[in-house]
Amino acid sequence: MIKTFCGVDTSKQHLDARIVPGEAFARFANDAAGIAKLAAFCAEHKADLVVMEATGGFERLAFTLLWEAGVACAIVNPRSVRQYAEAMGFLEKTDRIDAFVIAHFARNKDLKPTLPASKNQCRLKGLVVRLRQLTDDLVVNQQRRRQVEDDEIRATFDEIIALFKRQSRRLEGEIASLIDDDPLWAVLNETFRTVKGVADRTVARIMAELPEIGTYDNKAIAKLVGLAPLANDSGKKNGKRSIRGGRSGVRSILVLVAGTARRYDDSLADFHRRLTAAGKPKMVVRVALAHKLLVRLNAKARDARAQYANAT
Template identity: 70%
Template sequence: MTKIICGVDVSKSRLDAAVSSPKAFASFANDASGIAALASFCRRHGVELAVMEATGGFERKAFLLLWEEGVASALVNPRNVRCFAEAMGAMEKTDPIDAAMIARFAIAKDIKPMEPPTKAQQRLKALVARLRQVTDDLTVQKQRRSAAADDETLASLDEVIALLKRQSKRLEGEIASMIDDDPLWAKLAETFRSIKGVAGRTVARLMADLPEIGVFDNKAVSKLVGLAPLADDSGRRSGQRHIRGGRASVRSVLFLVAEIARRFDDGLAALHRRLTEAGKKKMVVRVALAHKLLVRLNAKARDARAEFANAT
């Protein structure tokens, strides 16, 4: 039996909701009271799942509060929904049409509820994201200082740099404390650090942006990160495989760490040497190294989770 789905088109200030069957449409403010009204709308129409696109953060409050209101929710990729809409011949694009198309997409793909992150996971993710912002800002300010000439500008930049360094140190301390205080996270952190080249910031990024590590199999986690080369074959033609999509924040740190780790790891070094000698492009080599590192981290995380479960 087909589920009753509510597709929710999210914008900064508004939530447009369309129920699949019986068809119903309503619009709500994207704030706490509006989300509560959306939850009532869903209950009134017997909605089993509310589905919305991941739209750069505007969906976060609705996703979390709907779960608190007892309405199961899920997030989907907006690019996939748009491709689905075009494949279904829906070239028009309005908020009601988009909401209805999200519902149709969810039914066609049999989208399942996506459990919300815990409060601790939310806080860790926010701290890691803020640390990344502070680090980027610090890099920019240091570059500006290297180009500055007058004393007044240098003094101003030094003040900003000192502030950013203090914030960076504080954030690193908060993140480390959170990981150390959680027994499972502490176990995973110890396991990850057993690979030479994997440091505290990499561990924090994995914990915050890839909580599924060690839960999914290698193929699934590779697709999740965007390090699984996708086939492009047709008939006798064997096309070149490319990576696409995935979690860029995790992928970027794995590129950097794999390059460091290969200096100490015989397996990664041998893979790098073999691909380089075969004349593979630099990006192909980088992806292969990052993929191998991810698979190894995932295997270690899987073992650590099993060991932790057996010990508790």
């Protein structure tokens, strides 16, 4: 049972740490030397778990190095912490107060460690993110090129577009090799592709951004992605249900792919027709299709993981 928590407020330059229960507080530099001192601080105060907010990357080095030093860590949603702080009456906001609130939030939620991703998982996620950035940049520059009539100016766009295309092809090859070289990923890749409409980039996005697929039940995975309709009922009122939160990257690709998959899958096509005939709004239909596709992929991943485990 975790008894002592260390809340850490992270920024680009500093790590502000507060031990709960207790009064111990210290500030460290957000670099390797400072993180080593933070690990020693946690050991001195016998902290069972270090808790940090997801702050757009400033927490990554500390999370990685603390785990390497044998210090268990967890990452929490900053919005949840802020709502908790306001509910508890902490309207002020300073680094010291934030560290204290994070620790108290973790203690009351009885948080468990967030296991670090493997090197291959981090590599895959990085490659997928960069490929998506290149794709977005490619589309923008192609649109700009179409708006230009001067041949010399167009030539400058041609150079950039050619570069983006070369880099995209190289990244696609690296992603494919990374997936093929991992036995479990190779099995999941083959499994996902049995659903027509699910191709290379969709598989890569799912594996990079939703590594939990196949390990959660259908309701949990839908909520994790943000495709689970959330209840809004009170007394006799049955409020309109909507989706919120979750992993927007995976959700957006599933919404897009589900529209393609229904062209090849009769059950998805029938589901789409029923919802449309019932007068459901287009976005509701698209989300429902994405939810159905996610549940199907999750079930296939669960079976594939079980078969892989039995085979090994």
